[in-house]
Amino acid sequence: xxxxxxxxxxxxxxxxxxGQWKKKGxxxxxxxxxLTVGRGETVGIVGESGCGKSTVGRLILRLLDLTEGxxxxxxMDISRLSASRMRxxxxxxxxxxxxxxxxxxxxxxxxxxxxxxxxxxxxxxxKEATLRAERLLDTVGLHAQASRLYPHEFSGGQRxxxxxxxxxxxxxKLIVADEPVSALDVSIxxxxxxLLGDLKEKTQVSYLFIxxxxxxxxxxxxxxxxxxxxxxxxxxxxxxxxxxxxxxxTQALLSSVPEPEVDSRRxxxxxxxxxPNAANPPSGCPFHPRCPHATSRCRDEEPxxxxxxxxxxxxxxxx
Amino acid sequence: xxxxxxxxxxxxTVFRDRKSERTVVDGIxxxxxxNEVVALVGESGCGKSITSLSIMGLLPRSGEVADGEIRFRxxxxxxxxxxxxxxxxGNKMAMIFQEPMTSLNPVLTIGTQMTxxxxxHLGVSKEEAAKVADDWLRRVxxxxxxxxxxxxxxxxxxxxxxRVMLAMAMACKPExxxxxxxxxxxxxTIQAQVLDLIRQLIAExxxxxxxxxxxxxxxxxxxxxxxxxxxxxxxxTADVRTLFTSPRHPYTKGLLASTPRMTGTARKLxxxxxxxxxxxxxAASCRFADRCPQAxxxxxxxxxELRDAGGGHQVRCILA
Ligand SMILES: Nc1ncnc2c1ncn2[C@@H]1O[C@H](COP(=O)(O)OP(=O)(O)OP(=O)(O)O)[C@@H](O)[C@H]1O
Ligand SMILES: Nc1ncnc2c1ncn2[C@@H]1O[C@H](COP(=O)(O)OP(=O)(O)OP(=O)(O)O)[C@@H](O)[C@H]1O
Ligand code: SF4
Ligand SMILES: [Mg+2]
Ligand SMILES: [Mg+2]
Numbered sequence: 001x002x003x004x005x006x007x008x009x010x011x012x013x014x015x016x017x018x019g020q021w022k023k024k025g026x027x028x029x030x031x032x033x034x035l036t037v038g039r040g041e042t043v044g045i046v047g048e049s050g051c052g053k054s055t056v057g058r059l060i061l062r063l064l065d066l067t068e069g070x071x072x073x074x075x076m077d078i079s080r081l082s083a084s085r086m087r088x089x090x091x092x093x094x095x096x097x098x099x100x101x102x103x104x105x106x107x108x109x110x111x112x113x114x115x116x117x118x119x120x121x122x123x124x125x126x127k128e129a130t131l132r133a134e135r136l137l138d139t140v141g142l143h144a145q146a147s148r149l150y151p152h153e154f155s156g157g158q159r160x161x162x163x164x165x166x167x168x169x170x171x172x173k174l175i176v177a178d179e180p181v182s183a184l185d186v187s188i189x190x191x192x193x194x195l196l197g198d199l200k201e202k203t204q205v206s207y208l209f210i211x212x213x214x215x216x217x218x219x220x221x222x223x224x225x226x227x228x229x230x231x232x233x234x235x236x237x238x239x240x241x242x243x244x245x246x247x248x249x250t251q252a253l254l255s256s257v258p259e260p261e262v263d264s265r266r267x268x269x270x271x272x273x274x275x276p277n278a279a280n281p282p283s284g285c286p287f288h289p290r291c292p293h294a295t296s297r298c299r300d301e302e303p304x305x306x307x308x309x310x311x312x313x314x315x316x317x318x319x
Numbered sequence: 320x321x322x323x324x325x326x327x328x329x330x331x332t333v334f335r336d337r338k339s340e341r342t343v344v345d346g347i348x349x350x351x352x353x354n355e356v357v358a359l360v361g362e363s364g365c366g367k368s369i370t371s372l373s374i375m376g377l378l379p380r381s382g383e384v385a386d387g388e389i390r391f392r393x394x395x396x397x398x399x400x401x402x403x404x405x406x407x408x409g410n411k412m413a414m415i416f417q418e419p420m421t422s423l424n425p426v427l428t429i430g431t432q433m434t435x436x437x438x439x440h441l442g443v444s445k446e447e448a449a450k451v452a453d454d455w456l457r458r459v460x461x462x463x464x465x466x467x468x469x470x471x472x473x474x475x476x477x478x479x480x481x482r483v484m485l486a487m488a489m490a491c492k493p494e495x496x497x498x499x500x501x502x503x504x505x506x507x508t509i510q511a512q513v514l515d516l517i518r519q520l521i522a523e524x525x526x527x528x529x530x531x532x533x534x535x536x537x538x539x540x541x542x543x544x545x546x547x548x549x550x551x552x553x554x555x556t557a558d559v560r561t562l563f564t565s566p567r568h569p570y571t572k573g574l575l576a577s578t579p580r581m582t583g584t585a586r587k588l589x590x591x592x593x594x595x596x597x598x599x600x601x602a603a604s605c606r607f608a609d610r611c612p613q614a615x616x617x618x619x620x621x622x623x624e625l626r627d628a629g630g631g632h633q634v635r636c637i638l639a
Binding site: 048049155157158185186187188189190191193194197212213214215216218219238242252253254255256257258259260261262264266268270271272274275 | 362363476478479506507508509510511512514515533534535536537538539540559560563564573574575577578579580581582585587588589590591592594595
């Protein structure tokens with residue numbers, strides 16, 4: 001079992017856009033992504049709205065069919081498995097989304113919602129499943145009595161705990177968490193970030209943690225990938241990426257986050273221009289229209305994704 | 320502090336329906352001086368937006384200012400007629416929101432909306448208004464204003480729309496700008512552009528600003544003074560430096576400890592346990608007591624006063 005838990009190679013997803021009135025075209029929402037998640041590892045994916053983060057997550061979960069590429073889970077290529085052959089693998093791969101309310105049935109008690117997969121897929125009896133659900137609620141910091149209440153009786157943070165309890169019920173190896181704390185207030189966000197950290201320590205689960213919130217990603221991730229217009233433009237360990245960013249986009253992105261401190265000495269790189277449209281991406285380096293260092297070479301030639309130090313990669317002509 | 324542009328005293332705003340009455344803003348006091356940027360922070364539902372809508376006379380039908388004063392340059396706005404308030408609004412006071420689409424008309428071009436607003440408030444000719452509009456569009460970073468004037472709102476990106484809103488607000492030369500989470504929906508690199516722009520406008524026009532946000536990073540960057548709200552009340556207020564370097568209310572301290580950082584060691588976060596009590600259902604105690612790590616029995620026996628801690632620093636905690 002030397003294969004990494006998850007290995008993604010050359011992943012592409014193209015959406016057809018336009019139609020009757022407009023010219024048909026494609027959006028290359030994911031345009032050649034390579035990604036690895038090791039056992040017990042948390043990999044963060046950051047980037048601005050529309051860069052393709054959620055699409056990567058949904059492709060990995062096989063909620064969406066890929067256009068091109070390979071997704072290996074524990075060494076097995078799952079990228080084209082049928083729904084029935086995916087079923088046993090789904091137990092190992094769970095997800096948590098931004099809006100837990102949308103993923104919880106409003107007419108089902110929380111206990112029943114958590115017990116359901118245990119009963120249907122986990123092979124437990126109803127009674128065992130119910131007891132197990134109560135223990136899971138306790139694990140995520142809720143009272144066992146919460147199992148008899150309905151989702152609307154909980155706050156946003158509590159609902160996210162419930163969604164997490166359900167995600168961990170079958171003992172998955174990987175959890176794809178797409179903006180799991182983005183809708184929460186900071187004081188509650190910190191509770192959930194810590195809960196995810198504790199669960200990882202206890203169960204060795206891996207996370208693919210998708211978020212536009214850079215400081216949260218810094219706190220939770222072992223490794224981080226930065227996406228821009230459907231590609232990964234830089235990846236490395238948490239400290240490589242946050243302390244020594246190489247790509248001009250990463251540098252600007254990190255410097256844009258306001259720090260809650262007076263006299264913060266960080267220098268701000270303010271980019272000019274707007275985020276380009278994914279349906280009509282720039283030539284050469286996709287970042288060149290906004291890049292403070294761009295030359296004519298950047299407009300003409302796509303930079304390669306190169307290793308700048310052990311385990312740290314970036315795609316820019318000038319690094 | 321020079322004479323206050325805005326002074327809010329004992330403001331109480333309630334929502335009523337057939338069954339109940341809820342006080343969601345409960346005795347708020349603060350002032351904004353000339354060229355001051357006061358940040359209003361706190362968690363979702365604590366009453367930030369309702370405070371600002373009370374000031375602007377824009378409360379929804381079911382809401383009402385039940386008590387208190389809102390003085391703009393000395394004039395009490397509470398009890399003014401709709402007509403009188405709307406004359407002040409857009410002229411002396413302007414507001415921008417998190418989602419510009421809610422205040423832009425989707426079927427009119429940017430140009431039409433801007434010139435109409437300018438004519439209404441400044442009483443100038445159509446040509447004059449178009450010139451003012453162009454001038455402001457240029458100042459918020461559209462080098463070719465004529466092109467933007469012809470666009471419809473939905474054709475612009477979020478960051479462009481927010482800059483258009485800013486140009487519209489600024490075109491009427493407000494003395495007070497109320498900005499309710501103006502950058503919350505934007506990507507961080509675009510947020511940086513818009514914050515930069517707002518800062519520049521504050522310096523140039525010397526307007527005063529009430530800046531509403533839940534992001535302490537944005538507070539540190541923009542504010543001269545900070546008002547921290549919790550469950551409809553002010554729990555702490557201080558100049559920005561004091562608030563970040565020596566916060567005294569356990570809630571403010573908790574917020575700072577739970578906020579992840581971009582620098583320093585990525586230590587474990589310290590969350591505030593529990594969650595915010597439901598709005599308008601408060602016991603006669605410190606509203607933070609159930610979540611406060613320092614709470615004592617006394618905290619539950621009365622509602623602590625907002626007390627002066629010296630140097631314009633006020634704290635609502637019996638221990639502070
Ligand atoms: N079903 C779809 N049909 C057409 N285009 C799509 C579809 N889903 C996503 N896209 C496009 O693909 C691109 C990537 O979208 P995606 O949702 O993955 O971005 P994201 O990084 O998760 O953004 P956000 O931070 O806003 O959640 C966007 O340009 C989006 O408009
Ligand atoms: N139209 C309304 N009718 C009834 N109650 C309302 C209405 N609008 C707001 N409230 C209540 O008033 C309280 C304060 O809301 P407000 O919008 O001021 O919060 P906020 O601090 O701006 O929060 P956020 O950070 O989420 O914007 C909330 O508890 C909310 O439920
Ligand atoms: S390749 Fe050129 S445009 Fe792209 S990031 Fe590097 S310098 Fe900037
Ligand atoms: Mg997304
Ligand atoms: Mg609000």
